[in-house]
Amino acid sequence: MTRQLSALQSQNELEWQISGSKSESNRLLILQAFYPQIKIANLSNSNDTQVLKKALQNSSNIADVGHAGTAMRFLAAYFASQATAEVFLTGSQRMQERPIKILVEALRNLGAKIEYAKQEGFPPLVIKPAALTKSKVSLPANISSQYISALLLIAPRQKNGLQIGLTQTVTSLPYIEMTLNLLQQLGAKINFQNNTISVDYLKEPIKNNFQVEPDWSSASYFYSLAALSKTANISLPGFLKNSLQGDMQVAEIYKQLGVKTSFTETGIRLKKQAANNYPKNLELDLSNTPDLAQTIAVSCLGLNISCNLKGLHTLKIKETDRLQALKTELEKFGAKVNITSDSLQLLPAEKLVENVQVETYQDHRMAMAFAPLAVKTSIYIQNPEVVKKSFPDFWKALAAAGIR
Ligand SMILES: O=C(O)C1=C[C@@H](OP(=O)(O)O)[C@@H](O)[C@H](O)C1
Numbered sequence: 164m165t166r167q168l169s170a171l172q173s174q175n176e177l178e179w180q181i182s183g184s185k186s187e188s189n190r191l192l193i194l195q196a197f198y199p200q201i202k203i204a205n206l207s208n209s210n211d212t213q214v215l216k217k218a219l220q221n222s223s224n225i226a227d228v229g230h231a232g233t234a235m236r237f238l239a240a241y242f243a244s245q246a247t248a249e250v251f252l253t254g255s256q257r258m259q260e261r262p263i264k265i266l267v268e269a270l271r272n273l274g275a276k277i278e279y280a281k282q283e284g285f286p287p288l289v290i291k292p293a294a295l296t297k298s299k300v301s302l303p304a305n306i307s308s309q310y311i312s313a314l315l316l317i318a319p320r321q322k323n324g325l326q327i328g329l330t331q332t333v334t335s336l337p338y339i340e341m342t343l344n345l346l347q348q349l350g351a352k353i354n355f356q357n358n359t360i361s362v363d364y365l366k367e368p369i370k371n372n373f374q375v376e377p378d379w380s381s382a383s384y385f386y387s388l389a390a391l392s393k394t395a396n397i398s399l400p401g402f403l404k405n406s407l408q409g410d411m412q413v414a415e416i417y418k419q420l421g422v423k424t425s426f427t428e429t430g431i432r433l434k435k436q437a438a439n440n441y442p443k444n445l446e447l448d449l450s451n452t453p454d455l456a457q458t459i460a461v462s463c464l465g466l467n468i469s470c471n472l473k474g475l476h477t478l479k480i481k482e483t484d485r486l487q488a489l490k491t492e493l494e495k496f497g498a499k500v501n502i503t504s505d506s507l508q509l510l511p512a513e514k515l516v517e518n519v520q521v522e523t524y525q526d527h528r529m530a531m532a533f534a535p536l537a538v539k540t541s542i543y544i545q546n547p548e549v550v551k552k553s554f555p556d557f558w559k560a561l562a563a564a565g566i567r
């Protein structure tokens with residue numbers, strides 16, 4: 164299926180309730196599995212959250228998480244810590260190409276019995292009953308923060324807690340901080356110093372009711388829409404100034420692209436400012452906010468400014484190789500794009516090519532990042548249903564903003 168998009172207007176008025184953060188939701192679901200008294204309000208309606216919930220409720224010994232990276236990593240640690248029955252943990256074809264060796268090694272070092280069902284280092288995993296007898300482990304932190312969050316989430320249930328040493332340069336740090344913050348709210352004693360994190364055993368939580376904040380990564384597409392529109396007035400209820408999500412950095416970044424964020428009593432309001440002082444070249448290090456990379460690159464294409472995005476070393480192992488996918492699709496519009504293993508440089512098109520067919524590579528963020536370009540030119544998005552991974556209502560929200 165392909166969806167043709169064009170803007171009915173170039174001024175966007177919209178109020179949209181974005182669902183709960185999938186990162187917060189998936190952490191809280193694991194914690195709830197350990198501490199069933201926890202109640203979660205505003206859980207994400209994303210497919211990634213649905214699959215995790217289902218796997219936790221499922222009484223069969225096969226769990227299939229589809230494309231959900233957090234579900235795969237968090238469940239690997241969760242099932243390894245359970246020591247009850249053997250579990251076969253699998254995912255989509257792409258999931259079977261996303262590395263998990265660092266986490267499996269760390270869990271094995273703690274005492275887990277895990278085997279690879281197909282290829283060494285990749286899902287599916289066969290997780291056998293075994294007690295986690297050790298409480299100290301160290302692992303490289305430069306590939307995915309999800310391995311570390313996975314260990315942190317099981318830490319308060321280990322008799323002696325866990326001490327986790329991080330080697331290499333820590334990537335996607337705000338996601339580790341989000342996990343630690345939730346553990347702290349729960350009542351777990353944590354300490355993060357000199358690349359060592361320790362979490363103590365926690366018998367009972369001191370807090371039972373958790374409210375998931377709306378998803379800042381989903382909000383990023385409205386920032387792009389505002390940046391590309393002549394005028395925009397977009398209200399997104401529920402967002403807070405102090406978020407656990409690193410992707411709230413989008414508000415700072417889009418200031419440079421003419422979008423002003425006001426925090427109101429009910430949430431945020433995005434307004435387009437007069438566009439007279441765009442940077443000639445937008446330079447950003449996105450190692451803390453990798454999920455914003457596609458959105459920002461496409462905004463720059465639409466605004467006809469060049470950009471130099473760094474810190475993108477994790478993009479190759481996400482839902483698709485996002486660096487290659489961006490290069491291929493941005494160049495269809497006439498841009499010139501250079502990529503390395505951790506950076507992307509975009510030189511915009513003199514004139515945007517019209518009616519481009521954007522391939523999405525089973526990556527929700529490819530579809531959502533390119534969609535706002537419809538404000539500038541008519542485009543086609545292939546396999547638009549991919550958005551359900553994180554934002555099932557995305558096309559409805561876009562239609563409400565006047566993009567059909
Ligand atoms: O912990 C999380 O919720 C996430 C961590 C990030 O992954 P990496 O740590 O692999 O970069 C991010 O890209 C992903 O969408 C969600």
Ligand SMILES: C=C(OP(=O)(O)O)C(=O)O
Nearest residue numbers: 230231232233454481482
């Ligand atoms: C990378 C992402 O998710 P995950 O790694 O959890 O599949 C994402 O949502 O952009």
